[in-house]
Amino acid sequence: MTDIAEAFAAAFSLVYHLDSDLGEIVLLSLQVSVGAVAVASAVGLPLGAAVALFRFPGRGAIVVILNALMGLPPVVVGLVVYLVLSRAGPLGVLGLLFTPTAMVIAQVLLVTPIIAALARQVIEDLWVEYEEQLRSLGATPRRALMALLWDGRVSLLTAVLAGFGRAIAEVGAVMIVGGNIDHVTRVMTTAIALEVSKGDLALALGLGIVLVALSIAVSAAAALLRGTLAQGRPR
Amino acid sequence: MTDIAEAFAAAFSLVYHLDSDLGEIVLLSLQVSVGAVAVASAVGLPLGAAVALFRFPGRGAIVVILNALMGLPPVVVGLVVYLVLSRAGPLGVLGLLFTPTAMVIAQVLLVTPIIAALARQVIEDLWVEYEEQLRSLGATPRRALMALLWDGRVSLLTAVLAGFGRAIAEVGAVMIVGGNIDHVTRVMTTAIALEVSKGDLALALGLGIVLVALSIAVSAAAALLRGTLAQGRPR
Amino acid sequence: DFITVASTTSTQNAGLFDHLLPLFEAETGIEVRVVAVGTGQALRLARNGDADLLLVHDRPSEEAFVAEGYGSARFDLMYNDFVVVGPASDPAGIAGMGDAAAALAGIAAVEAPFVSRGDDSGTHRRERARWAAAGVDPTGASGTWYREAGQGMGATLNTATMMEAYTLADRGTWLSMRGRLDLRILVEGDAQLRNQYGVTLVSPERHPHVKAALARRFAEWLISPGGQAAIDGFTIDGERLFIPNAN
Amino acid sequence: MTVPSILPLELRAVSFERDRQRLLKSVSMRVASGPKTIIMGPNGAGKSLLLRLCHGLIAPSEGTVLWHGAAGRDPLRFQAMVMQRPVMLRRSVAANIDFALSLRRIPRPERRQLIADALERTGLGAFARVPARVLSFGEQQRLALARSWALHPQVLFLDEPTANLDPAATHVIEGVIEAMAEEGTKIIMTTHDLGQARRLADEVMFLHRGRLLEHAAAGTFFAGPQNELASAFLRGELLWWERRELTPPRA
Amino acid sequence: MTVPSILPLELRAVSFERDRQRLLKSVSMRVASGPKTIIMGPNGAGKSLLLRLCHGLIAPSEGTVLWHGAAGRDPLRFQAMVMQRPVMLRRSVAANIDFALSLRRIPRPERRQLIADALERTGLGAFARVPARVLSFGEQQRLALARSWALHPQVLFLDEPTANLDPAATHVIEGVIEAMAEEGTKIIMTTHDLGQARRLADEVMFLHRGRLLEHAAAGTFFAGPQNELASAFLRGELLWWERRELTPPRA
Numbered sequence A, B: 001m002t003d004i005a006e007a008f009a010a011a012f013s014l015v016y017h018l019d020s021d022l023g024e025i026v027l028l029s030l031q032v033s034v035g036a037v038a039v040a041s042a043v044g045l046p047l048g049a050a051v052a053l054f055r056f057p058g059r060g061a062i063v064v065i066l067n068a069l070m071g072l073p074p075v076v077v078g079l080v081v082y083l084v085l086s087r088a089g090p091l092g093v094l095g096l097l098f099t100p101t102a103m104v105i106a107q108v109l110l111v112t113p114i115i116a117a118l119a120r121q122v123i124e125d126l127w128v129e130y131e132e133q134l135r136s137l138g139a140t141p142r143r144a145l146m147a148l149l150w151d152g153r154v155s156l157l158t159a160v161l162a163g164f165g166r167a168i169a170e171v172g173a174v175m176i177v178g179g180n181i182d183h184v185t186r187v188m189t190t191a192i193a194l195e196v197s198k199g200d201l202a203l204a205l206g207l208g209i210v211l212v213a214l215s216i217a218v219s220a221a222a223a224l225l226r227g228t229l230a231q232g233r234p235r
Numbered sequence C: 001d002f003i004t005v006a007s008t009t010s011t012q013n014a015g016l017f018d019h020l021l022p023l024f025e026a027e028t029g030i031e032v033r034v035v036a037v038g039t040g041q042a043l044r045l046a047r048n049g050d051a052d053l054l055l056v057h058d059r060p061s062e063e064a065f066v067a068e069g070y071g072s073a074r075f076d077l078m079y080n081d082f083v084v085v086g087p088a089s090d091p092a093g094i095a096g097m098g099d100a101a102a103a104l105a106g107i108a109a110v111e112a113p114f115v116s117r118g119d120d121s122g123t124h125r126r127e128r129a130r131w132a133a134a135g136v137d138p139t140g141a142s143g144t145w146y147r148e149a150g151q152g153m154g155a156t157l158n159t160a161t162m163m164e165a166y167t168l169a170d171r172g173t174w175l176s177m178r179g180r181l182d183l184r185i186l187v188e189g190d191a192q193l194r195n196q197y198g199v200t201l202v203s204p205e206r207h208p209h210v211k212a213a214l215a216r217r218f219a220e221w222l223i224s225p226g227g228q229a230a231i232d233g234f235t236i237d238g239e240r241l242f243i244p245n246a247n
Numbered sequence D, E: 001m002t003v004p005s006i007l008p009l010e011l012r013a014v015s016f017e018r019d020r021q022r023l024l025k026s027v028s029m030r031v032a033s034g035p036k037t038i039i040m041g042p043n044g045a046g047k048s049l050l051l052r053l054c055h056g057l058i059a060p061s062e063g064t065v066l067w068h069g070a071a072g073r074d075p076l077r078f079q080a081m082v083m084q085r086p087v088m089l090r091r092s093v094a095a096n097i098d099f100a101l102s103l104r105r106i107p108r109p110e111r112r113q114l115i116a117d118a119l120e121r122t123g124l125g126a127f128a129r130v131p132a133r134v135l136s137f138g139e140q141q142r143l144a145l146a147r148s149w150a151l152h153p154q155v156l157f158l159d160e161p162t163a164n165l166d167p168a169a170t171h172v173i174e175g176v177i178e179a180m181a182e183e184g185t186k187i188i189m190t191t192h193d194l195g196q197a198r199r200l201a202d203e204v205m206f207l208h209r210g211r212l213l214e215h216a217a218a219g220t221f222f223a224g225p226q227n228e229l230a231s232a233f234l235r236g237e238l239l240w241w242e243r244r245e246l247t248p249p250r251a
């Protein structure tokens, strides 16, 4: 277990000496994951709500697929995005490969189904209670959807956090489409993977501890937001 | 995009010629992930429900940490388990490293917080409605917890599926503690990562397609289960 | 301005680029972005035009890359060697042997655990060639004493330590990790274990967007006396990792 | 009223099934503007189902619901309903009404006055900023009525709107309902309060086990219903008990 | 009854605050076994809060709630409550009662009979296998009473238990309540139905704006309450309206 003690020492010294390299990596991790989660929420929350609200043929299949896509393997997503963004691929001319943008794209694909699937469940539970009242008031589907998203905001925040958790912890996709290039596309997880492959487990673990601390900070920020959002809910 | 066509061809031929190698890998993937999710549910569902139910000092911090741990990086979990199970580690004598058991252990650590955090939200929403009724009936905390888990079963299934999605798609942890050893600890995701590093992208994608198909099958099975579980719920 | 280099993990993990790139950048102002992946994946990146330069250690495939028109030129850059490492107990008794193939045959004879990279990398190909020379096909024993790890060199070395197994490793990774490993070098110096690295320029004829001129400057710098001296000066714990041999 | 009415409403042999049970059985009826229609019947008769069906919240398994005056317009836009258990959005009291008004595209400046009026009429003026879900249930029921009142619907469905109200509030809400009827809103309402039914009803529908057994002018009905079950109901007899002998009414 | 009673119940200067608002203000009272206690008051007076406080579901901000006979036992185990909006578990009607009985550790074989009896008494015999949440609201209220009845509590709190019941059901449920009282269960109940209060009450508590204004024997109270607001309430006057002049009672 000396490794684990070493790891905490490494984490501590990393943070204590906070060199600009670590700062850069932490910042990029946050930028990519927050960016991806923002886009994924903008798409996934309404998508999940729409699947919860509307009855249409094939809806059951969509729910099954949404739930299954929570298990989309990052490496596979990374590959697909790579093939599309590669010079040999259809969007190669954009030159996005090995840029943070490519990483955001890959993570959006990974995280959107998670947020959508969890949002569907939250909204569906709420819809049982709200459906007739909203229809009676004459809410159009769009307005009903917005009202449900707003009234379910506290629970939906947990869904968004689940998506963020996937994004910030994920290494397979960002490694392939980002390339883990120092100073350009190196994020916490790819840095950790690099240290592991170098065999420097203590440094890898130290970085891991910093990453977990980062997640806790984001989650705490969300808790404050939750407190604000919860206004107007009973209790 | 010829790669993607090739990938589908590869997936098709993989399944069509279903060789025993692929069968073995698929089976091990399922065994490890289902095993891990079973253990994680047994721990995470009651844990999440308990956090939802009980008011105690530090509860807010626990919620923040649970939510943050949804973003536990697989590589870090893999490393920690590796250090604990390695010869030099405290449990080294058990000789579990590079066995499927080690992979299950790592995935349990990854998936439990996801299931617990999502279950907490589901149960907390239900508790708002149930609290006074259950307390009035004289439910002990244990019985209240069981009743909530049972009455929230449909929504909790989605939480469990989110955990399964993480487990089946995850590569970082199982790679480190399992070692991706052919015929012993090779699962779908580590096989995909291997093909990627070999540069055989079509085969990697083909395996990815098989893996996604597997996830869809599991999710469809869950949908059937949901249908059965939903009995006794309105609509 | 920058170029993208597709490289193997061994060079990056050893820390070679951290040593070389600042020197080159200071001299020319050109930023070099290194994407370190498996050899197969590196070739694939270059083939798709996603890298401007290739730095790997699998001569046959590099030459094929040029022959197929994907690369415009290949240069020898440097070399080191592979070594057979294993536990101190050395159950197969191969310590001190000078012929890797014979050592492998000895391992197979007693069915001592052997961890293979199993990832079709340059190292793995070399290992397979030595098995072939030994007249042994170990893949039939895959999952028993012969274990295909399907991972990078660092992870494979770790696995070998844990399993008290033998493995074939490149010297660079071995040197950078040996302090944390419970293994030792048992076989070295076999001429068949030489590990030659090369740089290959990606052809702008296939991929017009490739930064051929900048990539050529980097390649030329690497094989120039200055670059070669820089490689020569890269050491870990006083030991030199790569021996420059551009001609 | 300048907008033409969507009435009369006609149900033609409407049935409603769930889980292979016929909960409404071939109900045919026609209601026109003007008279306040009160629907009565024992618990589980299907009163709430019938209101939800007329209001368009559930679709009949058989038969048709016709709004003869709709003339291609969406009839739902001219109706409102106070549910037996009103659902409060997770917002303030005022925001609950504001949301309903915004759905009818009433411009924001007009809304403020409408909200203030509606709250005042239902005695909730002091509660505008309070989260709606912490109101007492009587207050919630009044808020639901305020929300419907603000919409000035052509047809208003009320499902036991005073069940949780205190006697004085009941009295005032009955006044609000009367006033709305006078201003031209068609009232279709259920109640278990026989006194209230007598006070408000212009015509009565009597429902029992999913069947519409009587539909008559209030005077006729209360004087003595044609249907035997309806008259038993008015006498306070048990119509739905399984085995009468086990639970005799007290002496 | 062999088990000693947890009564009398005493509240000493109990207040309840939420969001810096005093919703119950220094309520002191004492109720003993025997007489049926009816709590009356306008909407939002705090009746439901008071019941929940006595029952132990919410804790007072100030003051104490004492069960003098509890003698170290958990008083909650001897009480039951029918809530104003009963919560139905997502199970069948029978399972809802079964769950409550299992919580009191009543052995499974005994439960079957208790469930059947309880359903019969409340007219729900035909609904045993139906999911509780699809019941009509009147049926749900009866199920909540059945559930409480099956527990044979020493003290039963009832929060407007007949608000959604049809007249005949109301009558029967009143009979059930009387019968329970005769068997020794202490009844503490709120109602807005003045007739029902007169029929059932042995003693009356009048609550207004969180204050207990009167606590008297039923005869005395209905003959003419001491408190001016209480007598206004009995006359059906508005006690909570903000600006009386805007909403005059109908002529």
Ligand SMILES: Nc1ncnc2c1ncn2[C@@H]1O[C@H](COP(=O)(O)OP(=O)(O)OP(=O)(O)O)[C@@H](O)[C@H]1O
Residues within 6 Å of the ligand: B235, D018, D019, D023, D041, D042, D043, D044, D045, D046, D047, D048, D049, D050, D084, E134, E135, E136, E137, E138, E139, E164, E166
């Ligand atoms: N979704 C459903 N599935 C099965 N049965 C249902 C469903 N909805 C309602 N019912 C049944 O239909 C019957 C009529 O219900 P409804 O709510 O219309 O009664 P009601 O006349 O309004 O009674 P109450 O006076 O108690 O409000 C009830 O017996 C109820 O159990």
Ligand SMILES: Nc1ncnc2c1ncn2[C@@H]1O[C@H](COP(=O)(O)OP(=O)(O)OP(=O)(O)O)[C@@H](O)[C@H]1O
Residues within 6 Å of the ligand: A235, D134, D135, D136, D137, D138, D139, D164, D166, E018, E019, E023, E041, E042, E043, E044, E045, E046, E047, E048, E049, E050, E084
């Ligand atoms: N959690 C809360 N936060 C703020 N105010 C509350 C809360 N709970 C109740 N109130 C307020 O306390 C008052 C009393 O509520 P309560 O439910 O006890 O009234 P009630 O006498 O039962 O009325 P009703 O006859 O309508 O059932 C109401 O005005 C309500 O808005």
Ligand SMILES: [Mg+2]
Residues within 6 Å of the ligand: D047, D048, D049, D084, D159, E136, E137, E138
């Ligand atoms: Mg009803």
Ligand SMILES: [Mg+2]
Residues within 6 Å of the ligand: D136, D137, D138, E047, E048, E049, E084, E159
């Ligand atoms: Mg109340």
